[in-house]
Amino acid sequence: MCWPLPSICWPVGSMCWPPVGSCEPATANSGQHTTRNGQHTDVASQHTDGNHQNARPTTPIPTTLPRPRADTATVPRMITSHGLTVDHTEHGPAQGRPLVLLAGFLAPATSWRHQVPALAAAGYRVFAVDLPGHGTAGPQPDGTGMDERADALAEFLSAPGLRGVTLIGGSMGGNTIWAYLSRYSADRLRSIVIVDQTPKMLNTPDWPHGYYGYEPGNAETFFANGIPRTGHGTPVWRRGKRLLRLLQAMGGAPRLPLTAADRALLQDHARRDWRETLRDNDIPALFVAGEESELWPCTHAAASAALMPRGRAAIIAKAGHATNVEQPEAFNRGVLSFLTDPGVP
Numbered sequence: 324m325c326w327p328l329p330s331i332c333w334p335v336g337s338m339c340w341p342p343v344g345s346c347e348p349a350t351a352n353s354g355q356h357t358t359r360n361g362q363h364t365d366v367a368s369q370h371t372d373g374n375h376q377n378a379r380p381t382t383p384i385p386t387t388l389p390r391p392r393a394d395t396a397t398v399p400r401m402i403t404s405h406g407l408t409v410d411h412t413e414h415g416p417a418q419g420r421p422l423v424l425l426a427g428f429l430a431p432a433t434s435w436r437h438q439v440p441a442l443a444a445a446g447y448r449v450f451a452v453d454l455p456g457h458g459t460a461g462p463q464p465d466g467t468g469m470d471e472r473a474d475a476l477a478e479f480l481s482a483p484g485l486r487g488v489t490l491i492g493g494s495m496g497g498n499t500i501w502a503y504l505s506r507y508s509a510d511r512l513r514s515i516v517i518v519d520q521t522p523k524m525l526n527t528p529d530w531p532h533g534y535y536g537y538e539p540g541n542a543e544t545f546f547a548n549g550i551p552r553t554g555h556g557t558p559v560w561r562r563g564k565r566l567l568r569l570l571q572a573m574g575g576a577p578r579l580p581l582t583a584a585d586r587a588l589l590q591d592h593a594r595r596d597w598r599e600t601l602r603d604n605d606i607p608a609l610f611v612a613g614e615e616s617e618l619w620p621c622t623h624a625a626a627s628a629a630l631m632p633r634g635r636a637a638i639i640a641k642a643g644h645a646t647n648v649e650q651p652e653a654f655n656r657g658v659l660s661f662l663t664d665p666g667v668p
Contacts, residue, residue: 400460403478407471408460410453411479415443420513420662421485423450425476427494427520427645428550428589431458434493437651438658445659452479454499456588463584468591473502480511487511489662493518493647501597504604514667515608516658519616519646521623522597522630530598532623537593546593549581555617601630607667609635611654613642635661 401409412432422442424435432451442449454475456463476499480488488511492500497520504512525542526533535553537545545551581589601608608631612624621638628634637657642650661667 401479401482403475405471405474407455407464407467407475409455409475409479410459411450414439414449414451415447417448419443419446419448421448421450421488422662423452423476423480423485423488423490425452425454425490425492425496425499426457427496428592429456429463429585430493430496433458434645434648438491438647438655441651441655441659445662447662452476454496456585463582463588465584465587467584467588469499469502469588469595470506472499472588473506476500476503477507485511487513489514489516491516491518491658492520494520494644495592496520498522498592498595498597501600502595505597505600509604509606512606514662515606516661517608517610517627518654519611519613519618519621519644521619522601522627523595524593524619525596530626532620532626534593534619542594546589547586549586550589553617555615598630601627601634605632607633607635609637609658609661611646611657612636612638613644613646613649614638614640615642616644616646618644 399411399413401411403409410432424432424438426432426434432453435451439449439451453460454472455461455467490500490503490512492498492515497517500515500517501522521532521534523530523532524534524537526538534545535555536551608628610624610627612621614621624636624638628636639646639650639653639657642654647654
């Protein structure tokens with residue numbers, strides 16, 4: 324089922340305009356949108372009649388960041404029991420269903436600037452979080468790995484007693500969710516959205532959906548000095564507004580050079596395999612892939628969804644790794660559709 328916006332098709336595998344067909348490398352089942360038992364699942368179930376004009380949502384997507392509530396005009400700071408800093412801003416009605424947004428490697432919480440207005444306007448209580456090493460939380464502390472990030476997230480969720488939470492994680496923020504679920508129960512969670520992140524970055528014969536060029540033979544050195552370029556995705560000079568949105572959301576150029584703590588976290592992130600954690604959880608999960616991701620083939624979304632009993636997948640066309648930033652309107656409509664789907668309790 325497709326919306327006549329420029330860039331989204333829900334579910335993967337449907338006919339879409341413009342066509343979504345440049346995932347690379349393709350696999351035999353890469354275009355399928357399945358649950359674990361192989362049944363087809365329609366993310367936008369309220370638009371099942373196939374009428375593209377009727378499928379267009381008519382409510383405009385807000386584009387201006389709403390003013391934080393008076394009690395969160397300054398960035399609240401939490402120091403965890405391990406001495407780590409977690410900052411956040413809060414938006415939307417206090418009684419709304421809680422959504423917690425986790426950014427990717429070194430990205431600030433402001434990278435969700437195109438999502439916060441739409442989600443808050445829809446009535447959700449939105450927390451944009453800076454974990455240690457992100458945004459206002461300061462430099463990456465030594466010894467911070469994926470487990471420490473999971474512990475920091477657990478303390479953040481428990482401090483205000485949040486329940487019925489939807490966690491939305493981009494890139495490393497997505498795998499931080501799996502790190503959390505590998506150490507804690509899903510009792511506080513309602514659903515999950517993963518934005519362009521494969522649960523296993525190392526390519527192996529049973530998982531060809533990892534980081535381009537990252538193979539067992541170079542696993543020890545591939546990320547030693549940072550994030551290698553892959554030669555995939557849309558060249559920077561051809562991205563136009565997509566690049567402008569990315570620079571605005573990130574607050575300018577990324578922080579370089581990487582510190583020793585940054586590199587250690589990146590190595591830990593790259594080496595992990597969270598597939599068993601996916602299999603062990605039956606929480607509703609939506610995997611969103613950027614059709615033109617620079618880091619991995621967009622087949623990872625359907626492959627990941629197939630690991631979970633209640634997994635769903637979607638591809639956003641003309642979007643790279645920063646999918647939610649490069650095509651925010653399409654992303655927001657799809658996520659809001661998932662959040663309001665009666666099949667997601």
